[in-house]
Amino acid sequence: MNENREHSCDVLVIGSGAAGLSLALRLAPMCKVLVLSKGPRSEGATYYAQGGIAAVFDETDSVDSHVEDTQIAGAHLCDEEVVRFIAENARDCVQWLIDAGVPFDQEDNSTDDHPRYHLTREGGHSHRRILHAADATGMAMQMSLQDNVHNHPNIEVLERHNALDLITSHKIGEADAPNRVLGAYIWNRQRESVETVRAKFVVLATGGASKVYQYTSNPDVSSGDGIAMAWRAGCRVANLEFNQFHPTCLFHPEARNFLLTEALRGEGAYLRRPDGSRFMQEFDERAELAPRDVVARAIDYEMKRLGADCMYLDISHKPADFVTKHFPTIYEKLLGYGIDITKDAIPVVPAAHYTCGGVMVDRQGQTDLNGLYAIGEVSYTGLHGANRMASNSLLECVVYAWSAAEHISQHLNEVSLSSSIPLWDESKVSNSDEEVVIQHNWHELRLFMWDYVGIVRTTKRLERAMRRIQLLKQEIDEYYSNFRVSNNLLELRNLLQVAELMVRCALERKESRGLHYTLDYPDMLETLSPTILDPRNPQ
Template sequence: MLTPLPLPRRYLVGFDPRELPHHFADVVVIGGGIAGLRAALGFPKSLRVLVVTKDQIRESNSQYAQGGIAGVMDPEDRLDNHIADTLAAGKGLCDPDIVDLVVREAPERIHELIGWGTHFDTVDGRVALGREGGHSHARIVHALGDETGREIMRAIIHQVRSRSNVRIWQNCATVDLLTHEDRCRGVLVWDKRRGFAMVWARAVILTTGGAGQLYRETTNPPIATADGHAMAYRAGVELRDMEFMQFHPTVLYMAGSARHLLTEALRGEGAFLRDCNGFRFMPERHPLAELAPRDSVSLAIAAQMAATRHPNVYLDMTHLDPEFIRNRFPGIDRLCRSFDLDITRDPIPVCPGAHYMIGGVTVDSHGRSSMPGLWAAGEVSSSGLHGANRLASNSLLEGLVFGARAAEDVTERLDREGAWQLEVPPISASTPHEHRTPIDLDDLRKSLRALMWRRMGITRDASGLADAALQVDRWCRYILPHVFDDPGGWAIQNMLTVARLMIAAADERTESRGVHSRADFPETDPAWQRHVTMQAQVVRIGGS
């Protein structure tokens, strides 16, 4: 187990419980994506649930999901096929029992969404099924063509808002987990209107999403700053597989604009990848060509970009039926038209971008973390489903399954524990007040993202990782001890913390496996068919 990053203190900010307002809930859910909201829907009306979201509740990675949810819905498909595809993509690091569990629950979770009012696309009265890279069959349910996440989140948010036992705090930053006697007791939160507050709970479910903002090129929205990974690490919770960041192969590459995901379903429907010379290179790179798993496609694109010295490759749909393409992908059609691109006639410039954080809080089949009182689900967790490379459209599925399982487990535990005696543990934290040179957070954030893209990107090597570790350590030495009083400062501290953990894990794994590609160790080593775990030595402050 690695302990690569010493912490200057346990909590990001100082606090005295005598000076702060206190709130109480049976369960606090941190994060408003699909995993968090599915968890919130899993509790009986007798339990008071508080959902805390960093931004508006509709702002999450789940909202922007284009492809869909993988599940065996076709009579010609089999559960064993989905299981085999997931295991193959995971390159030896999936937990077979978890894969079996999740795949078998998939149809039930999809029908549950339909029952809650999700309008999936249909053909002849049956749910339409698409195919994506790494899948042996068409099994991806989708909505509004390529806006599945938006439709699912619309339906699930409506359900959450109809539950009288669920409260939602939007635009509220969770600063840290509150722990006492090696148990999670609640969270420290902040919002612009109310300032700091302490929320005490019988159970906390961490569903804060990913870490894509650590990279210059990413599909993730601005909120994806690895907050949950960092606060769990500060609390002494075990993290696992932090070297595995999945890069989506096809991100719209238009200089000067934000990056936009172009779903894998485009290639599932027959789109080709060509380089700047018009050469279709994927058939030479992988037997499945454009339908290879994401790690293989991203590596192939990166290699072709390097060989042609061109900043991108191109998606080609000009050979496909124009009417079908426009109807199947209306969101992408609108997006590309805004850049004066016609997806039925023009090659679309794309490059890989950081997409999905596979590593995270180690959890069991019920979402339990290594710390009593803390559960985790979705992208912030490491459940064993994805292994070293996530199979396309398994992420929304994982959020649904583990959100539901965590809620079920928490409910059973609270029932066994009986009535809750309201109490405030003797937790406090002091921080030094130092006068330091003002820090340009925007400049630091850009520098970190550029460094991670260069040194911790699609390929890594020992020299680059050493350089990245040296630079991030320098930043950590003067940024982590600093006491900030706003979310921008806390976000950069979280990003630096998690960047350092990722670099350490990548340096430790001296092989190439899945999304972790080492130029200096290009082969997969059977001796490395194991996880890299890490856990901080918790700094004790006051009564914490």
């Protein structure tokens, strides 16, 4: 086994979803790009995104309206300049996706010369502005981007490789100059060895951290790796108390994380109690089209009040051909579980879905560390505020991929590859004979995060969670020091770090706003500010 393999590239992109692949494609004409994928390259949150991507394409819609809707959904905690920047660049970036071959649904009267895209509406939007590919938009985007990446000679994709940690000039003893990212140590899961990547620039496109919760709509790779690595490298993070719980995840013993798109409610689906009665109008005048935090809390409240395992989502009152045309993927998938959505209500529960906070970046995706960028769900741009509006996430990915690529391309020739990166040293560690420790700690973390840092919180619950996190971190830090790395160990180490940051953010916010709802501070404050944590300032 060769444990000292080295790679070099101009730009290392950690993550192979919409953000990472879009950036790689934009940079590839001018430099060598290496893309790291933790699993198969399609196994990320993008692939499972059903709803669509928001952009102003309708002549009755406006950028101002998109900005206003985003602010309202984000409980006015969004950075308005950033929201406007993204909304103004949305159409051009979506057009870039169309030119890349993403097959968004078109109207019947659409022509090649004058394409007219079918726009749907989702919770929080005042207009129809969601472009989609049936109910599998993320899959269509992922596959189109992958095809383009596959055909580009300047892009290499390494599948089944974890980023282990960022390499910085200060970490390797170069303390005189400003700190800069030089590359990363990566874990080759096939060879079970640590390898080194030297790069001029590193881009974190690792997605969110919803795997920290027991119930999640996210794939297993969403373990907060980029947030934890950036924090360890000295970058600030913000707003990690705002974790979005998607209101409607399928409740079925054989389906762990199947999401039921918000577009179902956009097209008229009702939420019902087990007795068939509707309840959303009792919680919000927008009923089923209220923002996700409102809907998730309502479902959670009704489940607890009634002692019910789930609520029900019902679109069976719509014509069958309408349902099967608009939601073919969901229709087929649920038919496999014995649920015919043209006739039956669908059992649903909330599940952790999206990390609204993350690594702080500027308008170009730059973090606090020279040469390090963060784009997509791993980042905090200011777009989402206290709650992400539906279909703004894929949009943020492609707009910041464009913006970061523009900035990197302007500075490519100003940076040289480091020639003095030390190789990873495994001489003092042994193989673990206690993998059960990791499994036990993993389950404990996800369970208490769900119970104590979930949809409804209290200070006492948050403090309980923090005490347990500190104990688990001590165990895992000791474990990490003594044993060879493994996929589960790396992910658990990162999740524990992000869990701590989530709880710290939640304890600092003395109000209920958006996705952060605490019984101890039920009202909103008049002051509006993000929660910022800085690794250079001790707790």
